Amino acid sequence: MHLKHIELTNFKNYESVALDFSPRFNCFVGNNGVGKTNILDAIHYLSLTKSFFNNSDTLGIRHGEDYFILKGEFEKEGETDELHCAFQKQKSKVFKRNGKEYQKLSDHVGSYPVVMVSPADSTLIIEGGEERRRFLNMIISQYDPQYLDAHVRYNKVLMQRNKVLRENPGRYDTGSMLELYDDQMIPLAELIYEARKELTENLRPLFSDFYARISNSAESVSIRYRSHLSEPDYHTLLARSRERDMELQYTTTGIHRDDLVFEIDGHPVKTTGSQGQQKSFLVALKFAKFGYISRRNGFPPALLLDDIFDKFDEKRVEEIISLVGSDDFGQVFITDTHKERIHRILDKTGVDFRLYMIGKNGIEEEISNGKEV
Secondary structure, three states: OOOEEEEEEEEEOEEEEEOOOOOOOOEOOOOOOHHHEEEHHHHHHHHHHHOOOOOOOHHHHHOOOOOEEEEEEEEOOOOOEEEEEEEEOOOOOOOEEEEEOOHHHHHOOOOOOOEEEHHHHHHHHOHHHHHHHHEEEEEHHOOOOHHHHHHHHHHHHHHHHHHHHHOOOOOOOOHHHHHHHHHHHEEEEHHHHHHHHHHHHHHHHHHHHHHHHHHHHOOOEEEEEEOOOOOOEEEEEEEHHHHHHHOOOOOOOOOHHHHHEEEOOOOOOOOOHHHHHHHHHHHHHHHHHHHHHHHHHHHEEEEOOOOOHHHOOOHHHHHHHHHHHHHHHHOEEEEEHHHHHHHHHHHHHHOEEEEEEEEEOEEEEEEEEEEOO
């Protein structure tokens, strides 16, 4: 699977641009602020129907306009699929595949998997559990449609249950109303829990291997899944917490409180990991995500490496690019600020590549394996 062509109209800082891609390496070079990362985000949109960086589609619209359009051509198993994503202010997002509109955007998720490695990944360590739950959700949703459906339904029931808790304080029949929602939540929560538990167990060895290869260090690293549902009976847990839920007016127990525990040598990465260790930890985590999705789907996702030099020195980046140039990886997209540096590293790998120079006025130069196009 690879993305052959993309077109952006009124997307972020781009009025109109069309790009053809190599099935292996594609690099976008330019100063900070010229829109390199916006191209990666457009690819993320076409793959997963939304931005990597924010939840508001309105933020994707170019200043002064009221809509954006993204088009792409993916080649998969010898067939070409044409994707069309359009959003206009005050209207619903439209997503089409080969001219046919999706009735549910979730039906598209997983067809063209993608993994983004970005400086924004630091939120996985420094922010709360919501970011780490989102990390789990984004992985499983790319290979398990049943999980995505269960997660959407669980959140709807959770909202209804919380509404009852807020709007009926002290009512004698609140407990019986909560039981109705509990019966709906329990099977959904158990499905989600088992999927997250299985994912974490499978990520762990991949993650440890990638960390060792990226960091060249001997420290022990671990990721551990923490959930209320590790207790044997979720029904009992909900019943036990009901009085507390009624007092606080929200649901205190469930998979919406899950978390991942990140550790180096048995200590929290957030408080004891050096900057270099944290960077290696995050990249290894994303590569483990890549490896597991590849294994589940039978083909590699697109890999988006945003500002990788922000994370490592040139020698380490060269090692990483050599790693992703192996047969285990597929199409790779990279952003950088120094043309000569990334060109030199790509030349060393010997892989097919395209390099785009981006300036204030858009695409200024295109190079394919060292030759101007």
